[in-house]
Amino acid sequence: MPPRRPTYPLAHSFRRKPRRVPLVLRFTKGSIHSIVFFPVLLHSLFTILIVYLDTRVLSSLGLPSTIIPSLSIVVGLMLVFRNSTSYDRFWTGRNCLTTIVLYAIKHNLRAEFNIPPASLEGAPAFDAHSTPVSRRPSYVDRPTPSSEDAGENGLVDGDGLHQPKNVYKSLLPDGLRGYEDEGLSLPLQLSVLVESYIRRGVDRGWFHAPLASQMTVQINSLVDAYGRMETIRSTPIPIAHLIHQKQVLALFTCVLPFAIVDDYVWWSVPIVAIVAFTLYGIEGIGQQLEDPFGYDKNDIKMDGIIEDTRREVLTLLGEWQKAQGDAEDEGAHLGGMFN
Template sequence: MASLPTQPQRQPTYPLAHAFRKKPRRLPLVLRFAKGAVHEIIALPVLLHSLFTVLIVYLDTYVWDSINIPSTIIPSLSIVVGLMLVFRNSTGYDRFWTGRNCLTTIGTCVRNLARIFLVNSKDKEGRASEAEKRDTEKVVRCLVAVLYAIKHNLRAEFNIPPASLAPPLPKTSTFARSQPASRRPSYVDRTASSSGILGMTTPLLSDSAATLENGEGSIPTKKEDYVSLLPEGLMGYEDQGLGLPLQLTVLVESYIRRGFDRGWFHAPLASQMSVQVNSLVDAYGRMETIRSTPIPVAHLIHQKQVLALFTCVLPFAIVDDYGWWSIPIVAIVAFTLYGIEGIGVQLEDPFGYDKNDIKMDGIIEDTRQEVMVLLEEWRATHEGRAMGGMFD
């Protein structure tokens, strides 16, 4: 007897190595009860409704002659339950799909801007100074850092230390002493013109800093996964309401302006790059809308009540016909309905760490890999050691 052909193993490679699932499924999905399933969410309501059905069957069998109600009420309630669950799941998946498309838009903008910056960051003779090369490399790294900053902001995670907590430098003027702590010019070094007003730095903080002491304990600073991408000593303003993604896009827009002034970008190209930055910010704004706008609580309350009402009425309608078999029947119905509702709950906020959320970590890591390879090849080309001639 001929052996059955084996399924090919998935061997993801770059690009998209992190976004793809690396391991084949060991079990059919119908037998999976752990990773990616919603059984933990629905276990309690299914158990409670099963116990309630046990009570109803016991009362119907041993206490009263019959507590059955007409079964014609079930179709009427099932229509309402079905409509509400369809709305819940369609709305949840629309939020998931919109969030994924917005992440793709952001990644596309980062790719486009990085490509344009690296190709056009030179004068008509193909020359650029060392300072200009460092400026280009810094802004390309900022583009990748935007992805990580967006991810952390959507997950409500701390990014970098706020400027208001920076240790003050020695005071040199009466004007500095009269300013609020978060606004004192002595806190920041404004001499780095390539950073712009929102790229303030302080020499007392570096990329290797892990904590910032403020007298009350240590405060976590930059995330390790993109600490090397940020300009050295960059301070944030999240405590004042300014998100790091927008702060970094200001640095990117400032670079576009400097490139235009240097003659690197003609007006149509500079305008196109500004459109790319605007598209990135717009996509991030739509992701923020998904994150900060939950399903209206009135709908959630009524949906929970309708589900509970239906599964509580169901035992009364079937107890005379099925007897003790009513218990597994109600358990199956509750498992099905609450499972559908649980899927909608997981899809409502798709930016977290759940198995069913968007794989933001892998997608962003793939984009970082692509852009950093481009940057390395660009650097090698300028050093005269490139093999592929990509930027020749």
């Protein structure tokens, strides 16, 4: 097989590589089989009980098969609404991450707070190389990389991408304290600092007012994108919809054996298992996409996106520094010629 090498640019956020196992045979990474296993198992056991009672104990437990189409329409509509809503959240989050790509955004969306809080009395001054201060666990039920994946210089995510440890800390102002424990996120705190810098630049004549206005508009766009991502993270699907959807799925899959037992007998068991696998799998996909900012295989590759952006910025800065150095060397050469 060809070597699995990333292709630049966008090597980490978008990588096409040969699949070692066809997707139809994959049951672990990226799949939702662990979510649907128990519902499928329970409905299969229930179907076995119905078939046994229908064939060995009672004369007939069958229901008219005409009830299935009417129920399937309702179930299909509910699953379509759930999946379309969840994917819209995923797509919106990805677009917003294109607008604002910051280490602070990634850590804030995962509730990984890495700088000392201002309310902590006697806290040492902020050190860019210090160990992160942990004040509460990572965001909700998204697992963080295990300690086994930790290296000497950082973490390795599920795609094998090496993440520098606290690499964004060196970009923060010295002595910066966080206010996450008081309800203020670090991205908003940094936006206030940038806005104050723009105002100070206008007062000191570093740039004119129209340019300052354009930069302020950019700051507003960043804050708006961050607000959209925070809305996705903090606004789950209403619990009433989730309860009703689970109950409708369970009701439909429990009624299905009664409607097909007379026609298929013991074949009803695999048929119900396949139907349950399909329906609960679609529901499980919507559950995976509902919050796309974690570490799961189906989440947005924030680590890769931010790593690609970091490399692009470093490359641009390197070329700019090289051009500045060449200009200075040329100026020194010309000065020597005139002297």
